[in-house]
Amino acid sequence: MEKHSDCKHFISVDCAKGLCAWTNQMVVIDTPPCPRFEALPKCKICSNYHPDKDNMGTCTGLPDKSFWAYDEMIARNCPGFKANA
């Protein structure tokens, strides 16, 4: 299920909450996002990421060819990120 910290409009404050960039209002991470939700680049939506178990998987998108990664990793600055089609 998507959560606020999966949204690209979310400004992270701490491990439980953040601000919505549109409203500057505090939102709790583990609550359903609003209709303006747009996915933030994370490993879990990358085509180079192959999920396994325990929120972890394998990344094959960087020069080291293959390395473990995890679902929730923010990939905004990752050169190997390719959003799932």
Add this chain to the structure above:
Amino acid sequence: MTTNLDKSKKQKLADILAEKGIGMSFQYGGKAPEEVVEREFTDLKPHPRVEKLYDLYLNTLSSTCMEFPYWYNRTYAEYEYEIPVYRRAKALSVAFERTTPVIIPGELLVFCKAPFYRGSFPMPQLSEAFFMAKEDELFKESLDRGGSSAGELSSIGAGGGNVTKSFGKVVSIAGKFGIRSEEVPALCRIARQWYKKSVDDLGNRWERKVPSYKLKEKIMRTMICMFDSGYTLPQGREVMSYYYPLEYGFDKLLEMCKELRDEVAGNADGDGIIGMDRLYFYESCIVLMEGIQKWIENYAAEALRLKEYTDDPQLKADYDKIHDCCSWIAHGQPRTFYEAIQMIQCMHTIVLNEDALSGMSPGRIGQVLYPWFEQDMAAGRITEDEVLELLELQRVKFTCFDVFASFGVVGGVLSGNTFNNLAVGGVNRFGESAANRLEYLIIHAGMTQPCPQPTLSILWDERTPEDFVLKCAECTKIGTGYPAWFSNRMGIEFIWNHYQKEGMTLDEARSYAIGGCLETAPAVWKTIHLNGKEYEIPAGASQPAAVGVHFISNPKILEMVLFNGYDQRTDIQVFEPHNKKLETFEELWEVYKDYYSQTIDTLCRCNNIQHDIWRKNNMCIIQSMFKPDCLERGHHIGNMGYRWNGTYNIESCGTINMVNAFAAIDKLVYREKKYTLDDIRDAISNNFGFYKADEINSFSLAEQVRKEGGEKYDKIHSDCLNAPKYGNDDPEADKFLVMWEKWFTRVAAPSYESLFGLPLYTCQNSVSTHASQGRACLATADGRLYGTTFADGSMSAYPGTDRNGPYALFKSATTWDQSWSQNSQMNMKIHPLAIKGENGTKHLAELIKSYLRRGAHHIQFNVCDSKVMRKAQENPDQYRDLLVRVAGFTQYWVEIGKPVQDEVIARTEYESI
């Protein structure tokens, strides 16, 4: 009829003594009024944007995540076969480049350690043992967590921003940091990667080769010593150098490094051991600086991105300002005050991300930033009010810094503090006062925006202008515990004494500042060129000024002497039994020195190995790029690239309880022969008939509760409590302080050598260890009871025992030459009424000066009505922003442990001065 409550009340020590007509007063110079008295200057407010950000901070949880560690470890693995320094540089560079920038609306100063407002992250490459030990527990908890955190946020107010327990999908680590449960498996995986490879593990493998290693283990288990510094906090307690990027900018620095790399490539230049290493160091600087530039540019891009969300013209202007500033300072020398202070924020954050470190101190930044301040003011580019706003923002931003370490380090030593010490005053190279207008504003910002960081220190000198002294005294009166007051003369004397062997001149000694709590740290003068004008600024130029042997419990060593090297608490024979009868005080003192020397020798050798592993496998590159003279020499810290390298020390704890215990034994056993040493031993073993502090969950002496039948120790306990006490200008107590300090500072410490082949010095501030180590120590012969907190620092009186007023306390404290120690520490608690109004400010300033003029090193104050602290202990949620001075630092009341809270409450409150 007597109720149970009455009975238990009568069993408290304070009441028992009162019944016997023995006063145990925690007030001096009068009696505080019944009603609570507020501090002065509470009506001062920060600028609105600062107030808003600070409110956010107060409601922000200390958070951690795996982003930076992930990229560091992935790249580190990719470069497995590279030369260690380059491999580490590459890993850091990629981690910076890929870390997500976070800008909070309203901020003007940006950069975060981790993608949170108040974030930090684990560094298992230093020590993974903590996570490994907790792995099953954390892992299981993370998988079990399915709830939502929405409704539970309000339940974690107690403890301030500390995530003291797990909730929703947030898992608590070390009782302080919150991590998303989804990321725990990644944390455990990285921790496993470092098993048997971390600095901690490798250091331990090699320190076992020290013949006395088994003694070290016993010393640590019994809490005679508190912690290892080689893998816990290997850097810090030192002063930053912001010089190179401020003078050259990153593009020019890169160019310089490339030229130097080309010069040294393949040349040993007469140094057959490490001459060739210079090539790898310069190349490492280059790759790391490129990563840092991208990290700064990511913040510029983030500002532009956020600008698109808002129609608010002020916010749009803020984002433009941040974008333009970051775009510029990623490459060039700062041109304005705003760019310069932003550069400082940037550099400080970078340094904190390289290693687990506390006490990374900005130093004399009022003097570092002065060139930009002076020129912007003259050109009308900025107003003092705008400067004040930036300084307030800087305070909030620094307060957001967290250091990620294990529970023992964060709770037991640091009390969650990060000790970023900002110093004002002092003198310039020529011995003239260095205080300036910008420093006046820095102090004022400390009043308008009170918060723990950066903590402030004034280097008071006879030449410091009186209006500046009074401004600092006003700031002291707001009750945040800063500025701490240091004697500039004593600081310079210590620095010059110690670093002359490395070629330091008196001029250079004058550039020093305070690193961490009270760690006097050396620096150098460097020249800034700005628009054709030259300015000399101080720049930190030393190794961490407090690493080495930390912290030795002085009263615990005495306990070992009395009990033939045996620890009753843990049932461990720590030292070889001395089997001496201890028939004279001199014999007791000889055994004490012997046990102490064994302790230092073992810990010093083991710590040297840990730090050696650190410098070989986890060397510091970022600070090495910034601090003189690494770039000039082509060597990082591990190869002694810094100008000053003799910074290792021995830290002690509980000095005054040890002094008072010596005085009691000397009087009662050896001079008056009222008791035998066995009588004293029996009383100590039975805690003078009282419960242990842990059993009643109270850690101040007066609150201790007597057991039924404990009356039989009343007489000996009263005699011990009434024996001479330090802090009363009583030579019968003070002579033991002089005896101790002469040996500790002049004989013991200098006879040991750091891994850099340079002698050690003493450091005498307790941080929070006086609570933890007090808990591990039986009763002491001064009448202190088992588990109660020691006197803080090294010069503070034990609570309630300084009965003759502040000037008697000052006389006791200055019976020895304090310039032989890196510091000493004096905490006083003054009731706000005692220094009220303009006259009160002047009296306070004169009190401070009279102490420092006598040859003291340091003094600081809690200006607070003790009743406020008691109320805060009962209702922590209502006192989220109450600040107190602990040992050498200011901290939120709600973020410190009960043993320290009890000690701060119990300190003698001066009702008049």
